[in-house]
Amino acid sequence: MIWNNYKYISATIITIMILAVGCDCGKKLTWNTTPYTIEIPAFFPPMDIPADNPMTVEGIKLGRFLFWEKSLSLDKTISCGSCHLPEASFSDSDQFSAGVNGTLGNRNASAIINMGWSTSFFWDGRAETLEDQASAPVVHPLEMNVDWGEVVSRLKNEDFGDDLCYPQLFFDAFGTDDISENLAVKAIAQFMRTMISADSKFDRWRRGETQLTDLEYMGYQLFLKEGGDPEETPGGEFGADCFHCHGEAGLQFSDYLFHNNGLDATFENDPGRVEVTGWVLDSGKFKTPTLRNVALSAPFMHDGRFNTLEEVVEHYNSGGVPSTTIDTFMKYTTGGLQLAPQQKDALLAFLHSLTDTTFTVNPDFQDPH
Amino acid sequence: MTHNFRNFILPIAIIVILFSAGCRGCSEDTSPAVIGLFTQITWNGENISIGDTVIDIAGREVRPEKLFSYISNISLRKIDGGWVNSESLARLDFMPASDFVDSIFPFEVLNESNVFDSIRFSVGVPSELNTDGVPSNYPNDHPLGVVGSADMFWPLTSSYFTMKFEGKVANTPGEEIITPFAMHPATNPLFRTLSFALPDNILLVASEIRSFQFELDLAKTINGSGGYIELNEIGHTMGNVENAIIFVDNLKDAWTLVD
Numbered sequence: 001m002i003w004n005n006y007k008y009i010s011a012t013i014i015t016i017m018i019l020a021v022g023c024d025c026g027k028k029l030t031w032n033t034t035p036y037t038i039e040i041p042a043f044f045p046p047m048d049i050p051a052d053n054p055m056t057v058e059g060i061k062l063g064r065f066l067f068w069e070k071s072l073s074l075d076k077t078i079s080c081g082s083c084h085l086p087e088a089s090f091s092d093s094d095q096f097s098a099g100v101n102g103t104l105g106n107r108n109a110s111a112i113i114n115m116g117w118s119t120s121f122f123w124d125g126r127a128e129t130l131e132d133q134a135s136a137p138v139v140h141p142l143e144m145n146v147d148w149g150e151v152v153s154r155l156k157n158e159d160f161g162d163d164l165c166y167p168q169l170f171f172d173a174f175g176t177d178d179i180s181e182n183l184a185v186k187a188i189a190q191f192m193r194t195m196i197s198a199d200s201k202f203d204r205w206r207r208g209e210t211q212l213t214d215l216e217y218m219g220y221q222l223f224l225k226e227g228g229d230p231e232e233t234p235g236g237e238f239g240a241d242c243f244h245c246h247g248e249a250g251l252q253f254s255d256y257l258f259h260n261n262g263l264d265a266t267f268e269n270d271p272g273r274v275e276v277t278g279w280v281l282d283s284g285k286f287k288t289p290t291l292r293n294v295a296l297s298a299p300f301m302h303d304g305r306f307n308t309l310e311e312v313v314e315h316y317n318s319g320g321v322p323s324t325t326i327d328t329f330m331k332y333t334t335g336g337l338q339l340a341p342q343q344k345d346a347l348l349a350f351l352h353s354l355t356d357t358t359f360t361v362n363p364d365f366q367d368p369h
Numbered sequence: 370m371t372h373n374f375r376n377f378i379l380p381i382a383i384i385v386i387l388f389s390a391g392c393r394g395c396s397e398d399t400s401p402a403v404i405g406l407f408t409q410i411t412w413n414g415e416n417i418s419i420g421d422t423v424i425d426i427a428g429r430e431v432r433p434e435k436l437f438s439y440i441s442n443i444s445l446r447k448i449d450g451g452w453v454n455s456e457s458l459a460r461l462d463f464m465p466a467s468d469f470v471d472s473i474f475p476f477e478v479l480n481e482s483n484v485f486d487s488i489r490f491s492v493g494v495p496s497e498l499n500t501d502g503v504p505s506n507y508p509n510d511h512p513l514g515v516v517g518s519a520d521m522f523w524p525l526t527s528s529y530f531t532m533k534f535e536g537k538v539a540n541t542p543g544e545e546i547i548t549p550f551a552m553h554p555a556t557n558p559l560f561r562t563l564s565f566a567l568p569d570n571i572l573l574v575a576s577e578i579r580s581f582q583f584e585l586d587l588a589k590t591i592n593g594s595g596g597y598i599e600l601n602e603i604g605h606t607m608g609n610v611e612n613a614i615i616f617v618d619n620l621k622d623a624w625t626l627v628d
Contacts, residue, residue: 045505045515117509119516224525226605234604234612235551248524249504250515257519281420281434328434328535328549329605 031175033058036190038116041198042207045250047116053131053186055193058172063191065169066184068367071154073144074100080137080188081367083109086360089293090195095304099143106142106270108304111297113290113359116193119256123286123302126276130189135181148181155179164369197292197359198251205353206251212353219350222343224248232334240316240337240347244329245288253291253354260284262320262330263301270303284325295352296360309351313344402573404443404455405580406490409627410436410463413588419463425600426592428542433587435535436463437521439494439512442562446487448570453483458494460512460521482574488581489564492620493531496557502527523555523607530555530607531617534590538600550603552590554613561617565626582628593619 034057083097084090090112121133155166167177225239273282319336507514595618
């Protein structure tokens, strides 16, 4: 009788323990992270990692799940990856991305590529860190439109299936299952810092592993030369004048600064950088995007107005539309770049040499759900 | 004997500790001085900010929109004639809507008191750092790093621009300010060193922070003893070309020590 009672009590205790463990997905009792070291590709600068968000294998894993997690949107229909598609170099091939309930924004989703080297984020640079950047789309009314408190509650309490337990993933990454917005955006930022592209044909050429074609090399030289006819534009070298903004230093093909590249005469539709700085001469200025994988990331410009690279080249060739803040390098007073057809072809060939499909198909960046 | 040795070690140890502490005190007293360089931009002597509209010698409206400069080798001359070089380098960014920059130059070599009668600095990146420049070899926030040198690295020559002065000018007085100019002196021949006699000799002691106030008169960069530059004919001036030479030669008139 006593023995039977013991068996009954033991079974009850074991059942309670199993249930208790099941409630928090079988949390580990010890916390050990695995440091993750970014391998800096040849000719790239160092990547600055915030001291309060060191890279770990576990943090990156959590960040990848969150990047692709549709519960980060109000109606659980879209994740970060819904508008940052791998095949489009993690940008959106639609002009404007559709948020929850089909609401459209007014800017094209930027490509996510080598963001760990960027110094500001979004077209207007309103976020200064990847962590801040990761937070904003979740609450943006035209994007995911959900309160972070709701997201945290979902991640804590909802059932995501047998193999996915967010409290466990947060514990593995940060030593706590007390899920918060702060930890979520840190994890997403860690994942995004691993999204490195350095294996385009141009990269391989720089490393001495392959040859550019004559046309690609000619395009590269045009890219580096001053634009305009020296008779019309003092200093002109009949080049394409790309390098001033899409700086080659560090091989990121962006100066990470803000320019008005002559798209519009006025800026009512989208004032751009001025909304962040308040300085009127920042009107109509937007962040220089990287040219890496540019052949995959159409449409182009902050508002996705150009569907092809040919249209983009033609825009710069025209000199652009004058305005109060147009960049001094746009040849709007001297008849544009005046590139010959073969020069345009060369420039396009060079731009295509910046394509890195090993990046877009990298299994480490795909949807893990 | 052993006992005697132990008795000997203790006072030695105490002396060593006291001596070490004393040395730390000395090194605190001889920490390097710091030089501050406060630069106010002006136009014909009037304070201006980047983005203001000013009038050039031909009566046309001019709007400076961008002004960057490398400053290097801030040096002080001892009254015996020898120069003490900080061997420092900084990038001055005259930010929009701001009329000055304030830069700090640690004077690592200056660890004892001296009396000085002159100050000098160079505009541009010293030649030994300006050949085969590779920004990615520097930390990002270094003035020559990828981020620190943004807009100031010239890949075609693998070197850094000396200064950048950009803006727009009206073609005739009262017209729209539309014609762009981009003054981009670059390459080693356009590196210039400017010297200024101090109004009074100064005693600079180690650990001291001493600021010097300068004015950079942009009007004089285009119209000075080096020559006159027609702004609406500049277009894009880079490298060692005539307008760029005039521009850097005018810097000795444009940059003045105020205090």
